[in-house]
Amino acid sequence: MSAYTRRQMLYTSVATAVGAMTPMRLAAADSLVAPRAAAPNEGPIKTRMFWTWDHSTEWALNLPGAHTMGAANEYSRPSGAFLADYTDLLKWCAHHGVDAVVVWGLLRDSHGGLDAAKKVADVASSKGVRLLCGVGLNAYGGVYYEGDSPHSLEHHLASHPELIAIDQAGKKMSEPHSYVACPSRRENQEFAAESLEWLFKNLPLGGVQMETGDYTVCRCDLCQKRRKHPSSGFSWEDMALMYPIAAEAIHSVSPDAWIVCETYSHPEPYSGSKAAPEFGEGKPPWADECLQQFPKGKGIFVQWVCDDYVKPRQLKPWTKAGTVSSSDRHNIMRAHFGTYWAGHLRGELSADWIADMVERSITHGFDAVSIFGEVSPFDTGAELNYLALQDFGSTANPKADLEVFLRTVAAPLLGGEKYAHDYFRYARLLDDRRQIASALQEIYKRCAASPPDIARRWVWLANYLASFIYSTSST
Numbered sequence: 001m002s003a004y005t006r007r008q009m010l011y012t013s014v015a016t017a018v019g020a021m022t023p024m025r026l027a028a029a030d031s032l033v034a035p036r037a038a039a040p041n042e043g044p045i046k047t048r049m050f051w052t053w054d055h056s057t058e059w060a061l062n063l064p065g066a067h068t069m070g071a072a073n074e075y076s077r078p079s080g081a082f083l084a085d086y087t088d089l090l091k092w093c094a095h096h097g098v099d100a101v102v103v104w105g106l107l108r109d110s111h112g113g114l115d116a117a118k119k120v121a122d123v124a125s126s127k128g129v130r131l132l133c134g135v136g137l138n139a140y141g142g143v144y145y146e147g148d149s150p151h152s153l154e155h156h157l158a159s160h161p162e163l164i165a166i167d168q169a170g171k172k173m174s175e176p177h178s179y180v181a182c183p184s185r186r187e188n189q190e191f192a193a194e195s196l197e198w199l200f201k202n203l204p205l206g207g208v209q210m211e212t213g214d215y216t217v218c219r220c221d222l223c224q225k226r227r228k229h230p231s232s233g234f235s236w237e238d239m240a241l242m243y244p245i246a247a248e249a250i251h252s253v254s255p256d257a258w259i260v261c262e263t264y265s266h267p268e269p270y271s272g273s274k275a276a277p278e279f280g281e282g283k284p285p286w287a288d289e290c291l292q293q294f295p296k297g298k299g300i301f302v303q304w305v306c307d308d309y310v311k312p313r314q315l316k317p318w319t320k321a322g323t324v325s326s327s328d329r330h331n332i333m334r335a336h337f338g339t340y341w342a343g344h345l346r347g348e349l350s351a352d353w354i355a356d357m358v359e360r361s362i363t364h365g366f367d368a369v370s371i372f373g374e375v376s377p378f379d380t381g382a383e384l385n386y387l388a389l390q391d392f393g394s395t396a397n398p399k400a401d402l403e404v405f406l407r408t409v410a411a412p413l414l415g416g417e418k419y420a421h422d423y424f425r426y427a428r429l430l431d432d433r434r435q436i437a438s439a440l441q442e443i444y445k446r447c448a449a450s451p452p453d454i455a456r457r458w459v460w461l462a463n464y465l466a467s468f469i470y471s472t473s474s475t
Contacts, residue, residue: 043398048098048099048369049098049101049369051371051373052089055073055077056069056374057085057374058077058375059084059092060084063078069341071140075108075110079111082116083119086101086124093373097394098129100207102370103133103134104140106120106134107144107147132260133205133208136212137243138188138213139153139179139211139215140211141153141154142156142192153191157180157181158179164182165217165218182218183223183238183241192242192246192249200257201253207257207299208258209262210243214233214262226241230276233279237286239263243293243295259295259299265277266281266322267304268316268318269321270283294329295329297328300330301330304332304334305336306335306361307344310360311353311357320364324365331366331367333368335354336372338381339374346375347381347464348427349385351402351405351424355402358400369393379460381460414454415454427461430468436466437469440462447462
């Protein structure tokens, strides 16, 4: 028996033991923060979502193997952790106004395949939270991300190499975990539709978040002739081609499913010098023409991204021209707060930036927002982010006012309104780390003088800040 196999057996046994204690662990977690009285979806923001990768979601604590970043990693946690992670996460969502959870990597042989996904779907259904499968139509594995399944995009393309996309150099895009399908080939369109029908016939899902792929596009003759406009790592015309096909297949099985259509873009018109904007930049002039071809209906969401247009970066202006219409579908704004993507930090306190995101989104016509939900709310930064997602744009805080959040939500958790303001001020000392050492002295005093739950949250901040000035030469 190899060392790797022994480790995997050990991880699985640990996960089984921890899984047996899950109800007790969840009950303790639920006691940390009581749900708000106001119904979140009755304010201007009607829908809230978490976005997750299975390999980076770490809600069942003290288990090995989580990746802190990545979009195509193997699943390294023990298989039992998958259900434990998402059981904890979905229970939190049910208590705190998060309507849906997107899971990329939902179907993998390494954490139980269809059987494990069914168990997660059953938990979601029992809690009234929609489980959305992350589905790459041309890339990112299709409906079955990794494993020996005929519904795996990689399996499909390996069996039919003539259907693989061609890169700029004329080579097939068939690296492991990076297989890309040519969207112009009818066989690939039919495979996507048939796979989605199979998915909804075999899993009680609440919907999908679908993408065409953002790291490359097919450059074969068929695609080059079909497209009228330039593309970067993604193509608006590929989205306009594939999303209606996928939506029709999904709704043929599940008419009430939510369908989130990723754009990789911000709605502000692009004004740069590139032939086609990159990920996170504004929409090109031909985007509106493509949007007209997107599916329509009450369960359809067009998803946009705003990292460069809101705090802390605010590199680009978000003007009135970046307003969206919700006459035919919903619009959902997302950001990468709390992860290592887009220049952020995993678990970082971002509630003040989320306030800016939500306030601007409401002003520009959005009725839905999404943030990453991979980090356990045991980390206070993540906890406050998730509570901010619940609060901003609700009836309790319809204007996404940070001061209202600090006074009504954060203050009871941190020892009072003054302490809540101090907490956020200290969290921003990463911008001037020379002040961290002196701030830690005050934080440690508050830890010692506070009740356990409040002290725990200040301890998290102290350790978080100290990690940025710690030096082995001082030990």
